[in-house]
Amino acid sequence: MTLIPTILGIFAGICLYIGLLHLLIVYGRLQALLHFCFGLFCLVSFSYILAVILKYKATNVEDYINASKLVSSLGYIYGISVVWFLAVYTKFKPVCLVLVLNSLYLICLLINQISSTGILYSQISRLSSLSLPWGEVITVAESTLNPLFGFQLLALTSNTVFSFYACYRQYLRGEKQAALTLSVSLMILVGVVQHDRLVDLGAIKFMYLAECGFLSLAIIMSLRLVKDLIQAVKLREQLIESERLRKIAVEMERNRLARDLHDSVSQTLFTVATIAEALPRVWQRHPEVVQEGLEELAQLTQGALGEMRNLLMELRPSGLVEKPLGELLQQLTKAISGRATLQVITTVSGDRPLSNEVKLVFYRITQEALNNIIKHAQATQVSISLHSDSQKIVLRISDDGCGFDCNEIPSGHLGIAMMKERAESIGATFLLESYPGKGTEILLSWSTAVLKIGSRE
Structure with a gap:
């Protein structure tokens, strides 16, 4: 039976699709760093699952060791990518702590590459078969656990504590739904990873399940990120629309002020100029007309001054509410x-x-x-x-x-x-x-x- 490779192949395909989707979202330049980190760890999940398939299909010790080292290396790279995704998603500021957590995984990665049998095993005597409850057989190693395996447990424990602490800080910041969604995803992931550590220690005779946790985290968080992205796009559209309406309102207000200036002050000043130009001509012949003209000039200029004060007050709305x-x-x-x-x-x-x-x-x-x-x-x-x-x-x-x-x-x-x-x-x-x-x-x-x-x- 080849049920497990088939299922794992489907898991890998889903992770590949989600990863590429979010990397394409990066080109939209909306929450680009967040989607880049998420897409990256989905692609690492895809590679990890393919390596697990190779491990199950190994037929000799050398192939098994190579596949096991590849799985472990990709697991540490996955841990690094998840830490950065969590830091960006939860807006975790102390970058130094993130770098320390990454250094633990880098140490494990280095030990895994230097060791001839990888970080998990000090030696592998031979390969044997394990029959699963539904009858499928997978390859397992009869081996001695490497003492350096403790570095891996330290890295996993430290990153687990960091992950839930970041969720807790996000929850306190008011992003409760996002923090709870992330916490549920991490609980599933941590649960299956701890199961795999028990398999490594020989406490459980069963297949690895970490890939199931990788897939659940990818699916749950992808749905959450897409939802947040849709909301962000709608918000950006609303901001663009409000800015457009603001510009229209400003333009309409300018046109109104220009119209008011033309209808009131401009016409009044034109009348004032006309009267002022005509008065000297009739100064000697009709002094009484000049007197009436001067009174009209005073009235018109007072009106123009009042119009200007009103228009200035329109330009400074606080002037309307202060008086x-x-x-x-x-x-x-x-x-x-x-x-x-x-x-x-x-x-x-x-x-x-x-x-x-x-x-x-x-x-x-x-x-x-x-x-x-x-x-x-x-x-x-x-x-x-x-x-x-x-x-x-x-x-x-x-x-x-x-x-x-x-x-x-x-x-x-x-x-x-x-x-x-x-x-x-x-x-x-x-x-x-x-x-x-x-x-x-x-x-x-x-x-x-x-x-x-x-x-x-």
């Missing part, structure tokens, strides 16, 4: 009042402290309402009143413009919808009344009870 709401509204209306033939009357009473979120919503809705009035209302007078007490805050904005039918808002005019959404975000009530030829009124009301209910939840 009281009443002062912010005064700055807005001062900038608006500088525009042609638009009189703005602002009344503020009880300007109590507010949260940044509530303050920004009131400010943005006022800003949007004033922009709509300037663009569409054809109004000559605007009234803004803010009243706040311990119970609620009420903002009222009204104009004497042309008004409109609330049921026939043209598509693409999203200003009103955005104001409603802002109000809903803080639990405020937003009402808008407008009739053709009778102007428009906006009422925004926010109760402190909303804040209390939210804090209880």
